[in-house]
């Protein structure tokens with residue numbers, strides 16, 4: 440792979456003239472901002488950041504990177520914890536200027552550019568009381584979430600984000616724009632839904648929408664750490680029987696003023712669940728009753744709220760600019776022994792914004808044909824993630840060790856599998872497990888669409904294996 444040192448200044452100038460959006464170089468104002476991603480642990484210095492205004496810029500950038508054999512990275516929302524949106528020395532295709540969302544309420548369709556966030560998406564769709572499954576933090580990119588899978592409050596009702604895709608436009612490694620759908624380039628459409636950014640740059644998506652809200656029954660219940668064992672057992676039993684309209688993410692968090700808790704609880708390790716009922720509010724009150732009647736909650740904020748408000752309710756907890764390290768896997772079953780181990784390790788949470796969270800699967804995720812898309816974890820019960828968050832670089836080792844030890848302690852209760860979008864920077868060897876039973880088929884597809892591995896700054900499917 441060439442380095443950009445070998446590029447002539449004039450070559451870069453000519454390239455710059457062909458780009459409508461703009462090219463940011465290391466000496467340019469705004470360079471540091473342009474290379475910054477959500478996870479402050481990632482400190483990479485690309486040689487060229489191409490802020491694409493449209494498909495033409497994407498094609499030009501891919502062709503340039505291929506011609507000069509430059510490492511290439513693709514940035515959607517910039518939220519991937521492994522920081523794969525940026526690379527050292529090479530070229531970054533930054534799609535953030537391409538963030539338009541257009542909704543056709545009659546056909547219940549959203550047309551979404553490759554750099555839009557879920558905040559952009561929900562804002563437009565909710566103007567018509569429509570939504571589809573999307574990430575639960577509004578600043579996260581539609582593209583990265585969707586291409587890897589797409590868990591969210593609506594997933595048990597409507598499937599993964601990418602189960603709701605009708606088509607997408609993709610610029611492939613040879614700089615060709617193609618459409619991918621069930622009817623056109625169906626193999627690519629299959630692989631892009633779970634295979635992440637391995638096959639091309641998705642410049643736009645066409646999503647099916649559903650009637651949701653604009654007001655939904657949603658909020659949080661919080662309990663003291665001392666109730667954690669019983670709460671998690673009750674959560675597990677509740678979710679096993681819950682209707683598809685219910686999604687509840689259990690979590691350990693530390694109390695803070697934004698949770699509406701009294702001062703003595705600020706900083707305390709708490710357990711609870713963030714909940715959404717996607718259907719009728721009155722039906723939701725009945726469906727959520729068992730979860731809400733448990734014990735003596737410190738807070739119960741579940742009430743009719745705008746869907747967009749609930750979609751933004753975790754933004755502060757997962758704000759940008761902090762250092763992050765995630766360790767995640769699917770648990771076989773949330774057994775009593777698994778719960779006891781988790782409870783033992785969860786207190787104290789080491790920093791104010793550290794979380795440990797459970798994402799229940801099932802419902803429409805599990806009902807889809809396991810081969811419908813490249814996402815291989817349809818039968819998983821619950822995804823479990825340890826997510827320390829801190830600001831002081833001096834704490835890097837302590838906090839990553841904490842996550843690793845917690846993760847190792849829960850390994851006896853886990854499958855070998857992991858959601859590809861939750862892998863950290865040092866976990867490339869787990870990518871195979873993340874692609875699961877679909878790995879071989881994905882490698883074949885990679886050999887067809889990207890034999891030179893142009894798209895390699897990701898959870899990579901190496902065509903050379």
Ligand SMILES: Cc1cc2nc3c(=O)[nH]c(=O)nc-3n(C[C@H](O)[C@H](O)[C@H](O)COP(=O)(O)OP(=O)(O)OC[C@H]3O[C@@H](n4cnc5c(N)ncnc54)[C@H](O)[C@@H]3O)c2cc1C
Pocket residue numbers: 477512513514515516517518519520522523524525534553554573574575576578579580581582583584585586587588589590591635636637639640641642757860861896897898
């Ligand atoms: C705070 C936070 C909350 C999250 N919540 C959820 C959640 O609710 N549900 C869930 O499923 N996941 C969630 N995730 C994980 C999320 O799915 C991944 O981090 C995902 O990669 C983020 O997408 P992005 O576009 O912001 O990422 P980026 O960092 O911009 O991109 C990640 C990778 O995706 C690929 N990519 C991005 N855009 C494109 C494109 N247009 N075309 C081709 N490839 C592209 C590239 O390979 C890139 O390296 C969350 C992550 C964080 C940090």
